[in-house]
Amino acid sequence: MSGDLLNLTLRIWRQAGPNAKGAFRDYQLQGVSTHMSFLEMLDVLNEKLLQAGEEPVAFDHDCREGICGMCSLMINGQAHGPDKATTTCQLHMRRFKNGDTIVIEPWRASAFPVLRDLVVDRSALDRIIQSGGFVSVNTGNAPDGNAIPIPGHVQEVAMDGAACIGCGACVASCKNASAMLFVAAKVSQLSLLPQGHPERASRVIDMVAQMDKEGFGSCTNTSECEAACPAEVSVTHIARLNREYFKAMLITEK
Amino acid sequence: MVRVAGETLNSKVPDGPIQEKWDRHRFNLKLVNPANKRKFSVIVVGTGLAGGAAAASLAELGYNVKAFCFQDSPRRAHSIAAQGGINAAKNYANDGDSIWRLFYDTVKGGEWRAREANVYRLAQVANSIIDQCVAQGVPFAREYGGTLANRSFGGAQVSRTFYCRGQTGQQLLLGAYQALMRQVGLGRVKMFARREMMDLIVIDGVARGIVVRNMVTGQFEVHTADAVCVCTGGYGNVYYLSTNAKGCNVTAAWRCHRRGALFANPCFTQIHPTCIPVSGDYQSKLTLMSESLRNDGRVWVPKNAKDTRKVTDIPDEDRDYYLERRYPSFGNLVPRDIASRAAKERCDAGFGVGESGLAVYLDFRDAIRRDGEDVVRKKYGNLFHMYEKITADNPYQVPMRIYPAVHYTMGGLWVDYNLMSNIPGLYVLGEANFSDHGANRLGASALMQGLSDGYFVIPYTIGDHLATAHLPKIADDHPACLAAKKDAEDRMTSLLNVNGRRSVDSFHRDLGHIMWDYCGMARNRSGLQGAIQKIRDLREEFWKNVRVPGSGNTLNQSLEMAGRVADFMEFGELLALDALEREESCGGHFREEYQEVDGEAKRNDEQYAYVAAWQFTGYGEEPVLHKEPLSFENVKPSKRSYK
Numbered sequence: 001m002s003g004d005l006l007n008l009t010l011r012i013w014r015q016a017g018p019n020a021k022g023a024f025r026d027y028q029l030q031g032v033s034t035h036m037s038f039l040e041m042l043d044v045l046n047e048k049l050l051q052a053g054e055e056p057v058a059f060d061h062d063c064r065e066g067i068c069g070m071c072s073l074m075i076n077g078q079a080h081g082p083d084k085a086t087t088t089c090q091l092h093m094r095r096f097k098n099g100d101t102i103v104i105e106p107w108r109a110s111a112f113p114v115l116r117d118l119v120v121d122r123s124a125l126d127r128i129i130q131s132g133g134f135v136s137v138n139t140g141n142a143p144d145g146n147a148i149p150i151p152g153h154v155q156e157v158a159m160d161g162a163a164c165i166g167c168g169a170c171v172a173s174c175k176n177a178s179a180m181l182f183v184a185a186k187v188s189q190l191s192l193l194p195q196g197h198p199e200r201a202s203r204v205i206d207m208v209a210q211m212d213k214e215g216f217g218s219c220t221n222t223s224e225c226e227a228a229c230p231a232e233v234s235v236t237h238i239a240r241l242n243r244e245y246f247k248a249m250l251i252t253e254k
Numbered sequence: 255m256v257r258v259a260g261e262t263l264n265s266k267v268p269d270g271p272i273q274e275k276w277d278r279h280r281f282n283l284k285l286v287n288p289a290n291k292r293k294f295s296v297i298v299v300g301t302g303l304a305g306g307a308a309a310a311s312l313a314e315l316g317y318n319v320k321a322f323c324f325q326d327s328p329r330r331a332h333s334i335a336a337q338g339g340i341n342a343a344k345n346y347a348n349d350g351d352s353i354w355r356l357f358y359d360t361v362k363g364g365e366w367r368a369r370e371a372n373v374y375r376l377a378q379v380a381n382s383i384i385d386q387c388v389a390q391g392v393p394f395a396r397e398y399g400g401t402l403a404n405r406s407f408g409g410a411q412v413s414r415t416f417y418c419r420g421q422t423g424q425q426l427l428l429g430a431y432q433a434l435m436r437q438v439g440l441g442r443v444k445m446f447a448r449r450e451m452m453d454l455i456v457i458d459g460v461a462r463g464i465v466v467r468n469m470v471t472g473q474f475e476v477h478t479a480d481a482v483c484v485c486t487g488g489y490g491n492v493y494y495l496s497t498n499a500k501g502c503n504v505t506a507a508w509r510c511h512r513r514g515a516l517f518a519n520p521c522f523t524q525i526h527p528t529c530i531p532v533s534g535d536y537q538s539k540l541t542l543m544s545e546s547l548r549n550d551g552r553v554w555v556p557k558n559a560k561d562t563r564k565v566t567d568i569p570d571e572d573r574d575y576y577l578e579r580r581y582p583s584f585g586n587l588v589p590r591d592i593a594s595r596a597a598k599e600r601c602d603a604g605f606g607v608g609e610s611g612l613a614v615y616l617d618f619r620d621a622i623r624r625d626g627e628d629v630v631r632k633k634y635g636n637l638f639h640m641y642e643k644i645t646a647d648n649p650y651q652v653p654m655r656i657y658p659a660v661h662y663t664m665g666g667l668w669v670d671y672n673l674m675s676n677i678p679g680l681y682v683l684g685e686a687n688f689s690d691h692g693a694n695r696l697g698a699s700a701l702m703q704g705l706s707d708g709y710f711v712i713p714y715t716i717g718d719h720l721a722t723a724h725l726p727k728i729a730d731d732h733p734a735c736l737a738a739k740k741d742a743e744d745r746m747t748s749l750l751n752v753n754g755r756r757s758v759d760s761f762h763r764d765l766g767h768i769m770w771d772y773c774g775m776a777r778n779r780s781g782l783q784g785a786i787q788k789i790r791d792l793r794e795e796f797w798k799n800v801r802v803p804g805s806g807n808t809l810n811q812s813l814e815m816a817g818r819v820a821d822f823m824e825f826g827e828l829l830a831l832d833a834l835e836r837e838e839s840c841g842g843h844f845r846e847e848y849q850e851v852d853g854e855a856k857r858n859d860e861q862y863a864y865v866a867a868w869q870f871t872g873y874g875e876e877p878v879l880h881k882e883p884l885s886f887e888n889v890k891p892s893k894r895s896y897k
Contacts, residue, residue, distance in 0.1 A: 017808060018470075033534055037644075040538050043759070050757050050812070055804050058811055060326060062499040064539045066640065067424055068330045083643075090643050115470055116809040123447065126327050130439035134432035135391045139311040139709045142382070142389035146346065149400025159393040159418060162425055166329055195391045 006032040006093060009101040010045060012057055015114050022114065024103075034094035038081065039064060039071065041093055058117040066090040066230065069165035072172070073118060074105040079169035079228040087167065087230040107168055109177035111215040122168050124214040125182060131210035132203040133186040135195050148194050161189035163231040170225035170233075176217030181225040183207050184241035185233045191244050201248035208245060256835060256879050263516075263867060263882035266670040267371040272888050276375045279671070280714050284721035291316035294720045295479040297464055299451045299506055301328030303423075303701060304684025305485030306430035307708025313437035315713055320477055321434065321443050322466060324450045324501055324814075329431045332487060332499040333704060336423025337544035337637070338407060339415035340387075340701040342380035347404045347413040353377045356414065360699060361889040363409045363589055364664070364692020365841040365857060367522070369865070370886055371671060372689045379710040380702050384416055386709055390429040394418055407697040408545050409589035409896075415698045420544055420636045426701055430708070449475070450814065451506040452742035454482065454513045454680065457734045460723065461680035465735075465742045469814060472807035474743050476735045478728040481679045481716055484510060485708070488663035488685040490523065492822045492829065493774070494766020496660035497529060497542040503818035504825045507667050507686050515675040516867035516880055518688035519665035520825070521833035524695055524842045525775050526661030527553075527593035530644055530654075531613040540659040541644055543616070543637055545697040548586045550621035550630065551654070553577050553593070555605040555614050565607075565615065565652055576600055584896040591694045591842050591855075592896060594658035598775045599853060601657075608655045617653035658775060662700060664691040664842065665832070668867040668882070672715035673707060676867075679719060683707035688865065693841025746806050749816045754799030758816045761796045765789065765819070765826055773830050778846040782834040786827055790874075793823040828868055828877065835879070838862045859891050 007030045015022030029048070032041050039061050046056035062070040066087040073088045075081035081091045096102065104118065112120040150158075162185070170181035187204050190196030196203070219238060226235045268279040286294065295318040298309040306328060309321040323331060343356040357377040361368060384402070388394065394416050395403040404413040418425040437443040448469040455463035455478065463478035489504035490496040511517045528543045554573045561568055576596055578585045588596075597614045600606065607613050622630050627650055631638070638649045645655070666688040673681050673689070684704040691699065728735070772785035796819070804810040839848040839855035840862070848856040865882040 033536065035533050036536055037538070040536050043538055044536055047757055047759065050801060050803055053803075056812060058809055062325060062330055062501045063332060063335045064500060065335055065497075065541050066643075067335050067421060068325075068332070068499060069327075069334075070325060070330045085639070086643060090640070092643065092646075094646060119809060122326055126329070126435060126438075126445075126447075129432060129435040134436040135389065136436060137386075137389045137433075138314040139307070139386060139433075139713065140382075142385035145344070145384045145388040145394075146401050150396055151400050152396045152398045155393050155396045158391075159425075162391075162393050162418075162428065163421065165424075166327065189393065190391050193391050193393065195389055 004034040006034065006096060006098045006100070008032055008096065011101060011103045013105045014057070014117055016116065018113060018115055032093055034092070036093045037064070037089060038075070038091040038093065039089050058119050060119050061089055064089040067165060069167035072107050072120065072167060072169070074107065074172060076103050079107070079173040080230050085230055085232050087165070107172035109171045109216070111177065111179070112168060112171065124216070125166055125168060125179065127214060128179065128183060128207055128210045129186065132199070132206035133190070135190065136199060150193060154192055158189045158192040161185040161233060161237050164233050165231050167230065169228045169230060171216060173224045173228035174217065175222060175224070176220060178219045179211050179216040180219035180238050180241070181229060181233055181235065183211050184237040187244055188237035188240045191240065200244060201252050204241060204244040204248050205252060256831070256876060259869070259878055259880045263668065263865070263880050264670070265369060265882055266672060267369065268671065272371060272374045275371050276378060283714055283718040286717045286721050288316060292318065294318065295320065296716065297477055297479040297482045298322070298485060299464060299483065300331065300485035300487060300686070301431070301434065302331035302333035302485060302487060302684060303427055303430055303704030304686070304708040305483070306331065306427065306434050307705050308483050308485060308683055308712045309443055310430060310433035310437050311709050311713045312716065313442035319437070319443040320446065320479065322446045322449045322451060324448065324469065326447055328434060328445065328447065329428060331427060332502055333427045333701070334424045335499065336701055337420045337542065338546040339405065339417035339422045339698040340383065340426060341407070341414050341698040342384045342416060342702065343377060343414055344381055344384060346402060349412045351412040351414050355412065356380065358889050359410050360690070360696060361692070361886070362894055363694055363696035365694055365894050366692065366859065366863065366886055366891040367519070367840055367884065368690055368692030369884065370888060375711070376690050376703055376706050379706045382710055383702060383705045387426055387429050390433060392418065392425045392429045405546060406549060406587065408548060408587050408593070409696040417546070420546070420634060423701060426705065430705070451486070452509065452817070453738045454510045455735050455738045456513050456677060457728060457732065460678045460725070462728050463735060465738045467742065467746070470809050472805070472810065474739050476730045476739050478730060478735065480720055480725045481681065483681040483683055483712060484667065484686055485683040486686050488666065489825060490660045490663050492765065492826050493660040493769045494762050495532065495537060495540050495770070497526060497540050500539060503821070505818050505821045508821040508825050510667060510675070510677070510680060511870050513677065514870070515677050515680060516668035516869055517665070517828060518668035518865050518867040519832065520829040520868070521773070521836055521843050522664035522693045522841060523660060524590060524662040524664060525594045525658045527590055527597055527658050528616060528656045529659035529661070530641065531608060531610065531657040541640065542659070542661060543641060543654060543656060545590065547616060547634060547637060550633070551586065551616040551618050552620060553586055553614055553616055555600045555607060559604040574605070581896045588896045589694060589696060594775055595844060597658055613655040613657045615653035616656045618649060619653070622650065662695055664688065664693060664695055668865065672718065673711055674715070674719065678723060681712060681716060683712060693843055746813060746817065749800070749802050749813060749820065750806055752797060752800045752802065754801050756799050756801060758800060758802065758812055758819050761792065761800060762815070762819045762822070764792055765822060768792070769826055769829070773833050776844050776846050777833050779834065782830050785830045786834070789823065789827045789830065796820065796823055824873070831877070832866055832868065836862055836866065863891070
C-alpha cells in the first residue's frame with residue numbers, strides 16, 4: 001500500500017465571517033499520500049493556497065488524536081467522515097480513492113453559527129453543562145474515594161456516557177439538529193453514579209430546558225447521532241434521559 | 255561563560271520536618287476574610303487540569319475569577335489527552351505503598367533535581383485528589399465489589415495508579431471543567447474562550463493583568479486583576495513534532511519571561527518511549543501509546559540486524575528483550591527516560607525495525623497467550639483501535655512498532671513553594687511551572703501535579719498575597735495596560751507586514767528539526783553550540799521571509815501560529831543554552847560527554863545540584879543565570895539504578 005498517491009477534487013465551504021455569505025469552492029490536490037490523516041491533507045492544501053497567495057481554509061483542530069473534540073467537518077455528508085467511531089483527525093486518506101471528489105462542510109445547525117469557513121461556535125454545549133451537567137461538590141468536601149462502592153458494571157455504563165468528547169457530531173448528523181445524545185450522555189453518567197443522585201431531578205429538567213433554549217431541535221429517535229458518534233455513545237443513554245425526565249417531572253416541585 | 259547572579263533564589267520552603275512543612279505553612283499563611291474575598295479578582299489563563307481546578311476552586315472560595323483559554327471551549331485543554339492514569343498513595347492494593355514511598359519514587363524518578371518539599375506536598379495531597387474526583391462523578395475503573403481499581407506504571411513497584419480506561423485525563427479534565435462550568439453558571443467565573451494571552455501587565459513590579467487577543471474578532475483586550483495564574487502547559491511543540499496538541503505553545507509563559515519571570519530548567523524535556531513512529535514529511539503530530547501498555551507488552555528488537563523474516567516468525571532466541579536484559583528488576587517498567595534512551599541505543603546500533611529503522615517492537619503476544627484477547631481488549635482496546643487507525647496494522651496479530659517522541663516538559667517558569675514566580679502576584683501552575691518533577695517525570699504524575707496545584711495548593715497560597723500586598727485599583731487605561739496592549743498589537747502587525755515567501759509551518763518544522771537533532775534524546779557541546787547559531791539564523795530568516803496571509807481583524811489561524819512560532823524561535827535558543835550549561839547527564843537531559851561505561855547517565859551533584867533559572871535581559875541578549883541550590887535531607891542522592 002505504501003507509496004499510493006491520490007489526486008483529489010476538494011469541494012470546500014468558504015465563508016469569510018459570521019455574517020458573510022458562504023459558498024462552495026473547488027480545489028484540485030495532487031499526490032496525496034494514503035498515509036496522511038484527513039487534517040494533514042488539509043494542511044497540505046493550505047500550504048498550497050498560501051504559496052498561491054490565497055487565504056488558507058480555517059478549520060478547528062487541536063489534539064489530533066481523537067479525544068479533545070475540537071475537530072469537526074461534514075465529509076461527503078457524514079459527520080467526521082465515513083469511518084465508524086472515528087473523528088476527522090483520525091480519519092486517514094487510505095479511506096479514499098484516486099479521483100474522488102470530497103465535499104467538506106462545517107457543522108450545520110442554527111445553534112452552531114459559522115465563524116469562518118469550517119469553524120463553528122459550539123458554546124451552546126458549554127451553556128448546557130453550566131445549567132446542570134455537574135455534581136455540586138466544592139473542593140475539599142469529598143469523603144474517601146472508596147466510601148461508596150459502585151458496582152463495576154454500573155461504573156462501566158457511566159463511563160460509556162462519560163466518554164462523550166463534546167464535538168457536536170450528534171447535532172450535525174441529526175435531521176432536527178438535536179443535541180439529545182450530548183445531553184443524555186451527561187445526564188445518564190451522573191444519574192447512574194450515586195454522587196449524582198441528590199441533583200438528578202433538577203439536573204435533567206434544567207439541562208433539557210437549556211438545550212431547547214439554545215435552539216437545538218427535538219429528538220425523534222432516528223439514531224443517526226449514534227451512528228455518527230466518534231465516542232460510540234449509545235442511544236440507550238437517550239432512553240435513560242427520557243426515564244429520568246419523566247420521573248423528575250412527577251416529583252419536582254418546580 | 256554565562257553571567258551568574260550573585261544571590262541565590264529563595265524558594266521560601268518552610269522550616270521543620272518535611273512531614274509537617276505544609277501544615278505549618280498553611281497555618282502561617284495570611285487568610286482573606288470570607289466576606290472580603292469577593293473584593294478580589296483573579297485571572298486564570300488556561301483551563302486544563304491546573305487552570306480548570308484553580309478557577310473553580312478559587313470561585314468556590316468567593317473570589318471573582320476570569321478564566322481564559324484559546325480553544326473554543328475550556329473542555330478541550332490538552333490535559334484531556336492524557337491516557338494512562340493518576341497516582342496516589344492510597345495503598346488500596348495493600349502492596350506497601352505510602353506517602354513516603356510516592357515521595358521517594360518521585361524524587362528518585364526526577365533524578366534529584368526537584369525541590370524535595372514540593373514533592374512531599376504533592377504526595378501528601380494526592381489522596382485528596384482521588385476523593386475529590388470521585389465525588390465529582392469521575393468514573394474511575396472499579397473492581398467487581400465496587401472498590402477503586404489500581405494498576406502499576408513505569409518507575410514504581412507498587413500499584414498506585416487510578417485510571418478511567420485509556421482516557422483518564424479526559425475524565426479528570428471533564429470533572430474540573432464541570433466544576434468550572436458550575437461556577438460560570440453561578441456567575442462567579444467569567445469565561446473567555448477563543449482568547450490567547452499575548453502579554454502580562456506588570457505595574458510597580460506586581461502582576462496586575464493580561465492582554466489577550468480575541469481570536470474571532472482579532473481585537474486586543476486588557477483584563478486587570480489582583481493576581482494572575484498562568485496554567486498554560488508545556489513547551490513540547492518547540493520540537494514541532496510531539497504528542498502535544500497542535501495549539502500547545504510557550505507564548506503565555508514566554509511573554510511572562512520577557513516581563514521578568516525567570517524560566518527554570520528548560521532543558522529538562524521528556525521524550526516518551528512509546529509513540530507511533532514518524533511516517534512521512536507531511537506528518538503534523540505524533541501519537542502516544544500509553545505507558546500502561548508496558549505492563550503487558552514486551553519491548554524487543556531482533557538480535558540480528560535487518561532480520562528479514564516476518565516479525566511473528568522470529569523465534570524467542572533471536573529476539574533481544576533489551577529492557578528485560580539490561581534492567582532485570584524493573585524490566586519493561588523502567589522510567590521513561592531510561593526506556594527512551596535504550597530504544598535509541600538499539601536503533602543507533604542498527605537493530606531498529608520498520609521502514610525507517612527508527613522503531614522497536616512492543617509485543618502483546620505473550621499477554622494474549624496468557625490472558626486471552628478479551629482481557630487485553632478490555633484493558634487497552636481503545637489504544638489498539640487508535641494504533642490500527644493510524645498504522646493499518648492489527649496489534650492483536652503483529653507487534654506494535656514504537657519510537658520515542660517529545661511528550662512533556664519538566665522545565666517551566668520558576669516558582670517558590672507558594673507557586674508564585676519571582677514577579678509578585680504571578681502564579682504558575684501545572685506543567686507551566688518547573689517545580690515537582692526534576693529532570694524526569696514518572697508516569698501518572700502529571701495529572702496529579704496539575705490537580706494538586708489547582709485544587710489544593712493555590713487556594714491557600716494566593717490568599718497570602720492578596721491579604722498582604724498593596725493592590726490599588728487599576729483602570730484598564732492605565733499607561734502600563736495601554737503600553738502592553740500596543741506592544742502586542744504592534745507585534746501582530748509586524749508579523750503581517752513581513753510578507754515574505756515561506757509559511758509559518760515550514761519555519762516551525764525547521765526549528766523542530768534543529769531541536770530534535772541537537773537537543774533531543776542525546777546532546778553534546780558542539781551540537782548545542784551549533785544549534786544556537788542555527789536557531790538565530792532561522793529566526794532572522796523568519797522575520798524577513800515569513801508569509802502570514804489575511805488580516806489581523808478576523809479569525810486568522812496563520813497569524814495565531816505565527817505569534818507562537820516567533821516565541822518558540824526565541825525560547826528554543828534558551829533551551830539549547832540551558833542544555834549547554836548543564837554539564838552533566840540527568841533524567842531527560844543526556845549529555846554524551848557525561849556517561850558511565852555502560853552508557854547510563856552520569857550525574858554531577860557537586861556542581862549541578864541546582865535549579866537553573868534564567869532571567870531575560872533583552873531580545874538576542876545573553877540571559878543571566880540565577881541558581882536555586884537543591885538540598886536533599888530525606889532522600890539522599892545516590893546512583894539512580896533500576897537494575
